Amino acid sequence: MVANQIVTGVLIDEVALEVEELARACRVEPDWVVRHVQAGVLGESASPRFRSGDLARARRLLELERHFDADEELAALVIDLADEVRRLRARLRALGLKDA
């Protein structure tokens, strides 16, 4: 048993990750990140800094690409559709139209 410690983190949204940090968090080469930013499926090409949503998105893209041998554009489309479903569900829930 490791002793319990109190730790303070930083919100990624406040510091924003660099290309290398995002790559390391996803266990990919920085080139993977750059390629996806250039393809317009990850982050904003104007600023190569990444926030919470980008990290989650990168990990989901990677999973789809690996497990389904999906092309990056197709993986991005699947995730956009899934995000839209999540957004609509959150909307329904917020308005009290659906339980859970």
Place this chain on the structure above:
Amino acid sequence: MEYKDYYQTLGVDRGATADDIKKAYRKMVRKFHPDVSKHEDADAKTKEINEAYEVLGDAEKRAAYDALGRGHHAGEQFRPPPDWSEQFDFAGAGADDFFADLFAQAGRSRRGRGFQMRGDDIHATMTIDLADAYRGATRTVTLRVPKSDGAGRATMQDKTLSVNIPRGVTPGQQLRLGGQGHEGHGGAGPGDLYLEIGFAPDPRYRVEGAHVYENVPVTPWEAALGGEVAVPTPSGTVEVTIPAGSQSGRKLRLKGKGIPATVPGDLYLILDVVLPPANSDKARAVYQAMARDLAFNPRVA
């Protein structure tokens, strides 16, 4: 530890080809994907399927798993023989699962001494209450991590961290805890821990980004005539003015009373007009008087 049958998880037999395994995995992961599945335990099921595929979908890991698991059945108590894993090199196996438990013992890397590599980052989720996001809080998270004993061997251990949750955090945001990831190799530093924040369902409030929604039951006369009502909110009870002529579903916005994020969210109060029951002579008389005295037909525009 308990033996996990990855073949059973994916519904394939032990002789399945790599292609069969991939097909079975894809079929299952589509079926149980949390975004599309109606199954209650879709999340847990997806995690199991992914864990199984991480191993069976990789020829080397599959070979190691097969070498170990011959003759074992799911759920059996199971203890790997000492040093069995020396021939395999999975020092990087970091996932929180049965396989990682097994291969934590393979810390004696074949890469030899002098090899340096920063530890992997760990990703985990943490569920907090809405109140924590309003006030900030300290919450504990427990991770299973391989811990090196210094002699080149490792065991899986529970590591408990008390994490300061910053005020103003919203669902899906990630906290990075520097140096709380996996240990490095050969003297290199540890990785980081990323914690994705989720919110526990709340009986009263719903959260959408930094905005918070709550239903407020009101009487017909409060809705019709307007008035002041006391409403419980995540930041304490507030007196709210119900505008005269309100109907059910009307949304009142309390600006900045949502989650106190960098851009603070709003609190939306959704009015629910609740009719008093007509369960006494007096109540029935009041309804009858309304029916008689108010020329009101909601079906006529």
